[in-house]
Each structure stands twice: as C-alpha cells, then as structure tokens.
Amino acid sequence: MKIIQINNTDLPGARFNGYNLQKNFNSRGINTKQLVYEKLSNDENVITFSDSVNTSDIYREFENKYSIKSIVFPYAHKIMNMREFLDADIVHYHLIHNYILSILDFPKLVSLKKSVWTIHDPWVFTGHCIYPMNCKKYLSGCIDCEHLDRNFSMLRDNAADMWELKKKIFNSFDIDIVVASKWMKNLINESPITQSFKRIHIIPFGINLDKYKVDDNRKAKIRKKLGIPQDEIVLFFRADRSAYKGLDLIKEMLDRLNVNKRVALLTVGEAGLLNRYRLKYKVIDFGWLNNEDEIADLYACSDIFLMPSTAEAFGVMAIEAMASSIPVIVMEGTALPDVVNAPQCGIVFSKNNVGDFVSKVEWLINNAEERLNRGKLCRVLAEERYDENQYFDAMLDLYKDIIRGSK
Known part of the structure; x- marks a missing residue:
C-alpha cells in the first residue's frame, strides 16, 4: 500500500x-x-x-x-x-x-x-x-x-x-x-x-501517552527547574489573540479570582499578553513551542488546564492535559465538553458566564483531592480514547x- x-x-x-x-x-x-x-x-x-x-x-x-x-x-x-x-x-x-x-x-x-x-x-x-x-x-x-x-x-x-x-x-x-x-x-x-x-x-x-505520563518526582523536578514552589497552584493555558481561544474570558476570570493560595500562570502561544497580571500572579510565558517534550513538561508541572475556547472542533491540548493527569476546564458550546467527557471527567462552565468560570476555577484551586481525583479520571479517559x-x-x-x- x-x-x-x-x-x-x-x-x-x-x-x-x-x-x-x-x-x-x-x-x-x-x-x-x-x-x-x-x-x-x-x-x-x-x-x-x-x-x-x-x-x-x-x-x-x-x-x-x-x-x-x-x-x-x-x-x-x-x-x-x-x-x-x-x-x-x-x-x-x-x-x-x-x-x-x-x-x-x-x-x-x-x-x-x-x-x-x-x-x-x-x-x-x-x-x-x-x-x-x-x-x-x-x-x-x-x-x-x-x-x-x-x-x-x-x-x-x-x-x-x-x-x-x-x-x-x-x-x-x-x-x-x-x-x-x-x-x-x-x-x-x-x-x-x-x-x-x-x-x-x-x-x-x-497522542503519545507515554510522553505525558506524570508522577510526583517528575512534577517536583520540573517545578524546581522553573523556580515554581511545590505548594503553588499552576494554571496552564494558551495565550492567543484569536477570538476563538477564549483569552478574554481567562483575563476576566483572573481579574475576579479570589483565593488564599499563590497562583502561577504558565502560557504557550504569544508572550506578553498577560503582563498586566504580573503584580497579582507569577507569569511565565514560553511563546510558541513546537517541541512536544517541552510542552509535556509544562503540563507535568501544572495543576489545572484552562481551555475556554469559544469555537473548537476538537482540542488536542485538552487531551494532552488529560493525559498529564490534570483536570481541564472548558466552556459549553464547542466540541470540548464531549472531548473531555464533562462533567464526569472534565469540567464545563456555562457559555460566556465568567462568574461560573471563576467559581469552577476557585473550586478546583481550593480542593486538592478533587484535582487529584479528576486528574486520575482524565488520564484513564485519555488512555481509553486518545492513544x-x-x-x-x-x-x-x-x-x-x-x-x-x-x-
């Protein structure tokens, strides 16, 4: 053939x-x-x-x-x-x-x-x-x-x-x-x-599931390399000016987020779009990455992946996050809720409802056990559907x- x-x-x-x-x-x-x-x-x-x-x-x-x-x-x-x-x-x-x-x-x-x-x-x-x-x-x-x-x-x-x-x-x-x-x-x-x-x-x-398999040692090693304390909450997402990727929703959420934990923001995509948040959060931009191993390391050291796309026909980054055993938050109205099997596995918030988005992020930040359990479910789903x-x-x-x- x-x-x-x-x-x-x-x-x-x-x-x-x-x-x-x-x-x-x-x-x-x-x-x-x-x-x-x-x-x-x-x-x-x-x-x-x-x-x-x-x-x-x-x-x-x-x-x-x-x-x-x-x-x-x-x-x-x-x-x-x-x-x-x-x-x-x-x-x-x-x-x-x-x-x-x-x-x-x-x-x-x-x-x-x-x-x-x-x-x-x-x-x-x-x-x-x-x-x-x-x-x-x-x-x-x-x-x-x-x-x-x-x-x-x-x-x-x-x-x-x-x-x-x-x-x-x-x-x-x-x-x-x-x-x-x-x-x-x-x-x-x-x-x-x-x-x-x-x-x-x-x-x-x-995706290659082996690249995204995470354990505590890997997470700790990468955080140390990036200068991120082990007890800091890391939100990972794509920084993109496109109206389809939901960055404006993320910014509105960050403006209203109110938690008693230190939060770091990791981004891939376009650097510099989160500069005004540097006083409130630790912001680490990585720009455009084509090296899959480097991207996998960012998932491995993260706690929550945000993907509030306003339009998405699939969402490869969502399955990479799930394979990395971290919960994914998406918005209703695209292919993503089905891709992440929300609400059983991934988490979905109401369309264009920033208040609901904030509450879902705060809930995960404040519940380590829920993040862990959701992460395990995400990994199982990735193994079942996205090998x-x-x-x-x-x-x-x-x-x-x-x-x-x-x-």
Missing part, C-alpha cells in the same frame, strides 16, 4: 496534519509520503510542491484583494503530476484551505485517486469564516455577512458567492470524510453544502476498507 498525506506544512500540527501518520506508517513498513508546500523537517518522506520561486504570497494577496479564498492557488496541477501522487493507492487531504489548493481543482484531484479528507473546522461550509460562532447564516447562504472581520476575513462582502460556489462544488462530492468529534459531524450533516457527504468517520486524534496508536490503527483500517471497496 502506498499512501500520500497532503497538507500545507509538516512539523506545526504534526499530530493532526498527517506528519505523524506518515512517521508511524513508515515505521511499520508502509510506504507513506507527505506532500507539503512548506517543508520544515529534514524527513526524507516529506516532499515539497512549492515553486522554485515562492509565489504563495502573491496568490494570497490576490485573493485578499478580491475577497475570495482557495480559488487561484495552482498547486493541485503540480501535485497530480508528481510521481508520489501517481503511484499512490490512497491520498489523504488535510488543511486544504491553508493556501495550497483551489477548491475548483479539488474534484479533479479526488477523482484521480481513492481519497480521504480530514475536515478540521467548519470553513468548508461557511461563506468565509473558520468558525461561524453564534451566526447561523451558514445554514441559509451567508447572505449579508455581518462578520467580515472574522478569519478568513474579507475586504468586501463576497461570503454569499463563496457559499454558493462551495455548495456547487461539494454538494455531489463522493469522498470519505474524517472528523475528530461528534460536534463536527453534526455540523456537516446539517449544512446544505455538505449534506451529501454520506461516508463520515469519527476518528479522534491521538495515538488507536488513531493510527483506525486510519489504516479505513484506508484498507476504501481500497477493498467496502467504504
């Missing part, structure tokens, strides 16, 4: 963009390549399809100017003539809207090979945005868009035309679809653009079924 994974890049997002899939399959002796526009690794099985002269920015600027998305990128024509593509038995597409493919070329691509498409977010059935949030216009045509500033933003309202184009392209699409959550499958089923997608497979992403080997095996089984013609 020869397999191709297609994405815009390899290392960032390796756990869900096909890179780890190809690594695992090649370790099993299964011929797998990843085709990307931007190659950052030294992996011989990752092959770039970029131009000899970088023209991606030119296409991007053109699309921004005319308020269109994934229309003019020409790389499908190069991909379909690459030897790796021609020899493939299965082609698995990932984030095709990350400036690599034209959706006008996509039907041609999938007609040439047995194909799988992992849909990571709702962009495929909206007029332009990655997440529609509370807006329901994606169900009826995205006419008169009121949120042109949302990513992927538009200079003028071309959302309805893009919606109609997507409907024309995808409404009769014959391809196996993979999603990571029930939440995402439900959205696909209700959209007029994707209602014709009949073969939808829920396959949650997985990367389960993800690899499920994906390989799907490929085999497709080749045999049973899917």
Whole structure:
C-alpha cells in the first residue's frame, strides 16, 4: 500500500496534519509520503510542491484583494503530476484551505485517486469564516455577512458567492470524510453544502501517552527547574489573540479570582499578553513551542488546564492535559465538553458566564483531592480514547476498507 498525506506544512500540527501518520506508517513498513508546500523537517518522506520561486504570497494577496479564498492557488496541477501522487493507492487531504489548493481543482484531484479528507473546522461550509460562532447564516447562504472581520476575513462582502460556489462544488462530492468529534459531524450533516457527504468517520486524534505520563518526582523536578514552589497552584493555558481561544474570558476570570493560595500562570502561544497580571500572579510565558517534550513538561508541572475556547472542533491540548493527569476546564458550546467527557471527567462552565468560570476555577484551586481525583479520571479517559496508536490503527483500517471497496 502506498499512501500520500497532503497538507500545507509538516512539523506545526504534526499530530493532526498527517506528519505523524506518515512517521508511524513508515515505521511499520508502509510506504507513506507527505506532500507539503512548506517543508520544515529534514524527513526524507516529506516532499515539497512549492515553486522554485515562492509565489504563495502573491496568490494570497490576490485573493485578499478580491475577497475570495482557495480559488487561484495552482498547486493541485503540480501535485497530480508528481510521481508520489501517481503511484499512490490512497491520498489523504488535510488543511486544504491553508493556501495550497483551489477548491475548483479539488474534484479533479479526488477523482484521480481513492481519497480521504480530514475536515478540521467548519470553513468548508461557511461563506468565509473558520468558525461561524453564534451566526447561523451558514445554514441559509451567508447572505449579508455581518462578520467580515472574522478569519478568513474579507475586504468586501463576497461570503454569499463563496457559499454558493462551495455548495456547487461539494454538494455531489463522493469522498470519505474524517472528523475528530461528534460536534463536527453534526455540523456537516446539517449544512446544505455538505449534506451529501454520506461516508463520515469519527476518528479522534491521538497522542503519545507515554510522553505525558506524570508522577510526583517528575512534577517536583520540573517545578524546581522553573523556580515554581511545590505548594503553588499552576494554571496552564494558551495565550492567543484569536477570538476563538477564549483569552478574554481567562483575563476576566483572573481579574475576579479570589483565593488564599499563590497562583502561577504558565502560557504557550504569544508572550506578553498577560503582563498586566504580573503584580497579582507569577507569569511565565514560553511563546510558541513546537517541541512536544517541552510542552509535556509544562503540563507535568501544572495543576489545572484552562481551555475556554469559544469555537473548537476538537482540542488536542485538552487531551494532552488529560493525559498529564490534570483536570481541564472548558466552556459549553464547542466540541470540548464531549472531548473531555464533562462533567464526569472534565469540567464545563456555562457559555460566556465568567462568574461560573471563576467559581469552577476557585473550586478546583481550593480542593486538592478533587484535582487529584479528576486528574486520575482524565488520564484513564485519555488512555481509553486518545492513544495515538488507536488513531493510527483506525486510519489504516479505513484506508484498507476504501481500497477493498467496502467504504
């Protein structure tokens, strides 16, 4: 069996963009390549399809100017003539809207090979945005868009035309679809653009659970290295300006948090977004980290993980936290409550209710036994649902079924 994974890049997002899939399959002796526009690794099985002269920015600027998305990128024509593509038995597409493919070329691509498409977010059935949030216009045509500033933003309202184009392209699409959550499958089923997608497979992403296994010695060692006292409460979260990641909710919670314990804030993402809290809390920013071992150490020394995303189709950081035996607090209205099995395992607060968020954080801070018990439940859940080997095996089984013609 020869397999191709297609994405815009390899290392960032390796756990869900096909890179780890190809690594695992090649370790099993299964011929797998990843085709990307931007190659950052030294992996011989990752092959770039970029131009000899970088023209991606030119296409991007053109699309921004005319308020269109994934229309003019020409790389499908190069991909379909690459030897790796021609020899493939299965082609698995990932984030095709990350400036690599034209959706006008996509039907041609999938007609040439047995194909799988992992849909990571709702962009495929909206007029332009990655997440529609509370807006329901994606169900009826995205006419008169009121949120042109949302990513992927538009200079003028071309959302309805893009919606109609997507409907024309995808409404009769014959391809196996993979999603990571029930939440995402439900959205696909209700959209007029994707209602014709009949073969939808829920396959949650997985992680290397061994990397995140924590014991008291590891926790103490990492805290000592970072200068964090053993009795200090550590809140860990992603610092991101994106409206989807809930940083504003975290800030409002921190403004109102009132506990009799010292609290440290660990962040990954963008440094400096919590500077105004440095008098009240110890703030340690780590910026963007691509090294999984370094990220695993941050989970290992933390007590609570905060992930109040306002939009989330899965949430890899949530399962990393659970694998690290720390409780996770999420907000209702996304895929996350189901992913963390709230309220039995993870903890959920009411949508946009900062008071409820504060009370849940204070409750965990003040109850060490509850943190410990919840952490143990989280680890068990991660072992049951989110072992990367389960993800690899499920994906390989799907490929085999497709080749045999049973899917």
